[in-house]
Amino acid sequence: MAGIKLLDKKPEHLNYIISELIRPENRTFFLDDMDGWEDVALMLYNPKSIVYGIFEKGRPVPIGTVFITGTTPFRSGIINAIIFDPENRGAGKLRSVVEQVKHDLLYRWHLHSIEARVIGDNAVVAGLLDTLGFIKCGKLPENVMVGGKFCDVNIYTMILNGEKYVFLGGGEYGKE
Numbered sequence: 001m002a003g004i005k006l007l008d009k010k011p012e013h014l015n016y017i018i019s020e021l022i023r024p025e026n027r028t029f030f031l032d033d034m035d036g037w038e039d040v041a042l043m044l045y046n047p048k049s050i051v052y053g054i055f056e057k058g059r060p061v062p063i064g065t066v067f068i069t070g071t072t073p074f075r076s077g078i079i080n081a082i083i084f085d086p087e088n089r090g091a092g093k094l095r096s097v098v099e100q101v102k103h104d105l106l107y108r109w110h111l112h113s114i115e116a117r118v119i120g121d122n123a124v125v126a127g128l129l130d131t132l133g134f135i136k137c138g139k140l141p142e143n144v145m146v147g148g149k150f151c152d153v154n155i156y157t158m159i160l161n162g163e164k165y166v167f168l169g170g171g172e173y174g175k176e
Contacts, residue, residue: 002054002055002056002063002064002093002094002096002097003054003055003057003096003097003100004052004053004054004055004066004097004100004101005052005053005055005062006050006051006052006104007051007052007053007062009044009045009051013051013053014041014044014045014051016061016062017044017051017053017062017065017067018037018040018041018044020065020084021040021065021082022035022036022037022040023084025086026082026084026086028146028147029082029086029119029122030080030082030119031146043069044067046069048069048070048071048072048077049067049068049069049070049071050067050068050071050077050109051065051066051067052065052066052067052097052101053065054066054081054083054093054094054097056093062084063083063084063085063088063093064081064082064083064084064093064094065080065081065082065084066079066080066081066094066097066101067079067080067081068080068105068109068111068114071109071111072111073109073110073111074110074111074112075111075112075113076111076112076113076114076115077105077109077111077114077115078114078115078116078117079101079105079114079115079116080116080117081094089124090124094128095128095132098132102160105160106160111160112159112160113157113158113159113160114157114158114160115155115156115157116129116134116155116156116157116158117153117154117155117156118153118154118156119144119146119151119152119153120146120151120152121152126154126156129156132158133158134156134157134158135156135157135158136154136155136156137155137156137157138154138155139152139153139154139155140152140153140155
């Protein structure tokens with residue numbers, strides 16, 4: 001079972017995360033071809049970004065990260081998450097930290113909504129977002145280049161409202 005820890009924006013913390021994000025096996029899964037070290041560093045060191053490390057007991061370095069960019073209290077942000085080792089993806093490590101992240105987004109960072117973006121037709125991530133209560137709300141056709149070809153970006157959203165997670169269309173799901 002994994003847990004999360006809010007990371008200080010110190011080079012020794014964020015440079016490790018950045019180096020993991022731009023590894024080729026993570027880059028094609030997570031970033032577009034145009035993003036490099038400087039772009040990812042600007043994104044994570046930005047004052048409006050919140051960066052968590054995903055840790056397993058006994059490991060001194062994170063096995064993954066959850067970070068929220070473009071945060072504005074009482075408005076929104078864009079959530080990103082990745083387990084660095086491709087062989088450990090899909091093992092439920094992200095699910096174990098979801099409730100703590102949701103709680104922090106609502107009560108610590110005071111966000112009203114959160115958006116997630118999925119590059120291409122990544123059915124595993126889309127399925128995870130669906131089970132977590134995100135609703136697919138749109139698509140940006142051929143928006144990013146990954147692996148030398150343009151890919152769609154699917155947009156998912158969740159409105160955070162007290163103990164309920166409410167979809168814009170009026171349907172309710174989550175805790176009641």
